[in-house]
Amino acid sequence: MTITRRTAIAAGLSLPFAARGGAAQAQAPSRSETLLLVQEYGPNSLDMQGIGSSQPVNGVALNCYDRLLRFKPVPIPGGGGNTIAMGELEGELAESWQLAPDGMSCTFKLRDATFHSGRKVTAKDVKWSLDRAVSIGGFATTQMNAGSLEKPEQFVVVDDKTLRIDFIRKDKMTLPNLAVTIPFVFDSELAIKNGGDDPWAKDYLKNNIAGSGAYKVESWKPGVETIYVRNDAWTCGKLPSLRRIIARDIASPSTRRALIERGDADISYGLPPKDFKDLADAGKVNVVGVPIPNGVWGCYLNTQVGPFKDVRLRQAVAWVMPYEKMLQASLFGRGVDMSGGPETPKVAWPQAFPYKTDAAKAKALVDAAGGGFSTTLLFDAGNATVAEPMSVLIKEALATIGINVEISKVPGANFRGEIQKKTNPMVLNRFAGWLDYPDYYLFWTMHGNNSIFNIAAYQNPALDKLVDEARFTADKAVYDKSVVEFIKLVNVEVPMVPIAQPTHDVAMQKSIGGYQFQPCREPDFRYLTKG
Amino acid sequence: MLKMIGQRLMTTIPSIIGVIIVTFLLTRVLPGDTAAYFAGPAASPQAIAEIRGKLGLDQPLPVQFVSYVTALLKGDLGQSLTTGQPVTRDIAARLPASAELTLVGLLLAMAVALPLGVLAAVKQGSWVDHLCRIVATAGVSLPVFFTGLLLVYVFYFLLGWSPAPLGRLDVFASEPPGVTGFLLIDMLLARDLEGFRAAFSQLILPAVTLAIFSLAPITRMTRASMLAVLGADFVRTARASGLTNSKVIGTYAFRNAMLPVVTTLGMVFSFLLGANVLVEKVFAWPGIGSYAVEALIASDYAPIQGFVLTMAVMYVALNLMIDVLYGVIDPRVRLEG
Numbered sequence: 001m002t003i004t005r006r007t008a009i010a011a012g013l014s015l016p017f018a019a020r021g022g023a024a025q026a027q028a029p030s031r032s033e034t035l036l037l038v039q040e041y042g043p044n045s046l047d048m049q050g051i052g053s054s055q056p057v058n059g060v061a062l063n064c065y066d067r068l069l070r071f072k073p074v075p076i077p078g079g080g081g082n083t084i085a086m087g088e089l090e091g092e093l094a095e096s097w098q099l100a101p102d103g104m105s106c107t108f109k110l111r112d113a114t115f116h117s118g119r120k121v122t123a124k125d126v127k128w129s130l131d132r133a134v135s136i137g138g139f140a141t142t143q144m145n146a147g148s149l150e151k152p153e154q155f156v157v158v159d160d161k162t163l164r165i166d167f168i169r170k171d172k173m174t175l176p177n178l179a180v181t182i183p184f185v186f187d188s189e190l191a192i193k194n195g196g197d198d199p200w201a202k203d204y205l206k207n208n209i210a211g212s213g214a215y216k217v218e219s220w221k222p223g224v225e226t227i228y229v230r231n232d233a234w235t236c237g238k239l240p241s242l243r244r245i246i247a248r249d250i251a252s253p254s255t256r257r258a259l260i261e262r263g264d265a266d267i268s269y270g271l272p273p274k275d276f277k278d279l280a281d282a283g284k285v286n287v288v289g290v291p292i293p294n295g296v297w298g299c300y301l302n303t304q305v306g307p308f309k310d311v312r313l314r315q316a317v318a319w320v321m322p323y324e325k326m327l328q329a330s331l332f333g334r335g336v337d338m339s340g341g342p343e344t345p346k347v348a349w350p351q352a353f354p355y356k357t358d359a360a361k362a363k364a365l366v367d368a369a370g371g372g373f374s375t376t377l378l379f380d381a382g383n384a385t386v387a388e389p390m391s392v393l394i395k396e397a398l399a400t401i402g403i404n405v406e407i408s409k410v411p412g413a414n415f416r417g418e419i420q421k422k423t424n425p426m427v428l429n430r431f432a433g434w435l436d437y438p439d440y441y442l443f444w445t446m447h448g449n450n451s452i453f454n455i456a457a458y459q460n461p462a463l464d465k466l467v468d469e470a471r472f473t474a475d476k477a478v479y480d481k482s483v484v485e486f487i488k489l490v491n492v493e494v495p496m497v498p499i500a501q502p503t504h505d506v507a508m509q510k511s512i513g514g515y516q517f518q519p520c521r522e523p524d525f526r527y528l529t530k531g
Numbered sequence: 532m533l534k535m536i537g538q539r540l541m542t543t544i545p546s547i548i549g550v551i552i553v554t555f556l557l558t559r560v561l562p563g564d565t566a567a568y569f570a571g572p573a574a575s576p577q578a579i580a581e582i583r584g585k586l587g588l589d590q591p592l593p594v595q596f597v598s599y600v601t602a603l604l605k606g607d608l609g610q611s612l613t614t615g616q617p618v619t620r621d622i623a624a625r626l627p628a629s630a631e632l633t634l635v636g637l638l639l640a641m642a643v644a645l646p647l648g649v650l651a652a653v654k655q656g657s658w659v660d661h662l663c664r665i666v667a668t669a670g671v672s673l674p675v676f677f678t679g680l681l682l683v684y685v686f687y688f689l690l691g692w693s694p695a696p697l698g699r700l701d702v703f704a705s706e707p708p709g710v711t712g713f714l715l716i717d718m719l720l721a722r723d724l725e726g727f728r729a730a731f732s733q734l735i736l737p738a739v740t741l742a743i744f745s746l747a748p749i750t751r752m753t754r755a756s757m758l759a760v761l762g763a764d765f766v767r768t769a770r771a772s773g774l775t776n777s778k779v780i781g782t783y784a785f786r787n788a789m790l791p792v793v794t795t796l797g798m799v800f801s802f803l804l805g806a807n808v809l810v811e812k813v814f815a816w817p818g819i820g821s822y823a824v825e826a827l828i829a830s831d832y833a834p835i836q837g838f839v840l841t842m843a844v845m846y847v848a849l850n851l852m853i854d855v856l857y858g859v860i861d862p863r864v865r866l867e868g
Contacts, residue, residue, distance in 0.1 A: 044615040138578045222614030224817040250815040264695040413830030416567035
């Protein structure tokens with residue numbers, strides 16, 4: 001047979017179908033030891049302390065690094081796995097810890113743990129890492145400060161296995177704040193060696209893991225996938241049962257839903273509430289929903305500029321909101337109603353405000369304040385699946401009391417800029433604080449320090465005094481009293497109308513066990529089991 | 532020929548410069564504060580200012596522009612904040628994925644559209660002609676992401692014939708050593724036939740989605756162009772000389788009808804690169820389109836500029852290729868330059 005150009009092309013095209021090569025599949029780990037997670041987007045760095053790290057980087061910090069302490073798992077009421085108790089801590093790198101009799105320092109004894117590099121974890125590494133967290137700036141430093149961890153001098157190396165943290169003031173959030181995903185421990189020698197001129201090795205740690213955690217990053221393709229493998233030498237807890245985790249970034253929620261329904265993905269994060277409701281109703285996969293601690297969907301009313309300077313109008317809005325309808329139409333029931341609470345608040349946050357839908361009361365307040373007007377309601381387009389139906393319902397409800405609302409939807413990047421200006425009359429937003437304390441939430445959203453999340457630009461020295469008192473008191477009675485007082489105050493002043501406490505939902509196959517909710521809301525692979 | 536290519540290249544320089552200036556200005560003029568977005572959940576004003584300083588956004592516009600162009604001359608497109616990587620590396624990793632998908636989509640479309648168009652022209656008014664019209668109308672009136680979702684629903688979700696829409700490769704398949712970046716070719720080079728099959732089956736649905744979208748212009752252009760040629764004098768002469776029907780249509784008419792079709796193909800190709808954006812989202816395809824969209828949502832300047840620039844350069848290269856191809860198909864074009 002003569003080989004012409006045509007036969008050559010034909011042969012080339014048929015080649016792939018001619019033989020079966022099996023070599024590639026042989027060394028791949030089995031499906032039962034591997035977990036496939038699908039999520040909207042993945043980490044943009046491997047260093048949660050670095051500036052500009054995105055939300056999923058918390059997951060990297062959680063699984064690949066160890067902290068001194070971690071939150072103790074407690075069962076989710078209603079089943080499905082575990083959540084955490086903010087007040088109960090257990091040692092991760094710390095074998096034990098001891099508060100000083102005067103309550104002004106805490107001494108940590110380190111476990112016999114090894115970094116991925118093979119070097120032993122020492123108190124020097126812990127100090128370097130905590131120093132870095134309070135010095136590097138940006139979110140890491142802000143979060144450390146929230147627990148009164150502010151200066152490198154606070155961290156003292158006693159010996160190789162002992163570290164002492166000196167307190168600036170008594171702050172009940174200091175210890176819990178050591179268990180969040182920021183103060184994790186780096187292999188300082190490895191980091192410094194590769195850091196070049198930068199004492200904090202920012203570039204190196206952004207692209208490399210230098211930790212002692214339960215997982216290592218095997219490969220990281222930003223925007224595509226992150227693959228984790230188990231660190232078999234992990235000693236800071238029970239060895240995880242999953243050997244390998246593949247986290248794929250899949251932008252389209254419909255695709256993520258199809259994957260979990262067909263059984264191709266093991267866990268799906270971040271679907272719209274409607275999909276979670278449908279999946280839960282269909283019952284083919286498990287949907288675990290934990291009310292987000294310290295998280296509320298709220299309508300912020302600007303107290304400094306615009307019509308809502310008048311407290312009567314803010315109250316009117318709180319009286320006219322169609323709470324139940326919003327919970328059903330925008331969150332599809334995946335949340336906790338925040339209306340119709342008791343007159344005297346409990347020591348808890350979030351909790352239902354005493355307002356409920358009562359158009360007559362609202363109308364009377366608007367009339368007393370001089371009648372109707374037009375205004376705008378702003379929300380982040382990134383939250384549109386929930387915020388859009390919510391804002392339409394608000395527009396509809398406010399129209400009945402003579403307030404004409406124009407809805408303004410802006411993309412995420414612009415949204416931050418807008419709320420920073422603090423000039424928008426009404427803003428719909430969801431805020432959740434990591435540390436589950438009422439004073440912590442109000443410190444961010446209503447305190448006179450005027451953080452970016454004080455969207456209502458609320459200023460009230462009386463509230464500041466109560467919040468500060470609650471933050472730093474060691475006396476439970478004083479704490480309870482201040483919390484009740486400031487919630488009472490907020491009930492009357494309503495810089496924000498709480499709408500619902502959303503649930504953090506995760507869909508997983510029935511074969512997946514050991515789900516662990518964390519305040520950073522990223523998956524904790526260390527407890528998960530399969531099959 | 533070389534002289535023509537050289538001359539054509541010279542004319543593209545002003546357009547590239549224009550693209551650089553316009554994208555730079557556009558990304559700055561658009562509302563949205565990158566620094567505020569990336570300062571994270573508990574951003575303090577200091578944190579925002581720090582990021583702004585780090586990104587050089589606190590400098591006056593001309594200074595920013597000069598440093599941008601200086602970096603550009605060194606082949607540095609800046610850092611992406613959404614992926615945390617240099618834009619050049621991101622684009623180099625993602626461009627082959629988009630190109631492979633688009634090319635396969637285009638080839639599929641051609642394989643269906645060219646014969647259909649020719650048949651429709653030859654048997655004008657017959658059922659083939661009507662079919663051609665229906666296919667073209669249906670294809671062009673369905674938005675790509677809708678076609679994509681529909682195909683996923685039917686072939687993956689309901690029937691289970693197609694693999695999970697998880698990007699270019701099944702999660703358990705291993706990737707071949709990157710030579711060309713085109714998975715199909717790399718798999719063959721690595722003699723990994725299993726891998727080739729895996730990559731190919733991942734590619735089918737998104738490529739079909741793109742092909743359906745691009746059927747219409749190619750079919751219609753082929754049909755119109757064939758009709759014009761079939762009515763020309765030289766075809767009548769050829770028929771009168773007693774040549775067979777297939778010889779007349781295949782050799783004489785089709786070859787001459789190809790010129791406008793090639794122009795259309797060029798347009799469709801660049802069009803498809805745009806349509807890719809949505810298809811990539813649906814199929815989790817790690818291409819350049821989904822990269823640009825995510826950057827746009829986050830006001831991440833560097834990738835947007837990099838994307839537009841890459842597209843502009845590709846568009847210029849494509850047009851150049853088409854001009855050269857003209858010369859190959861019709862030697863008369865060559866003389867003009």
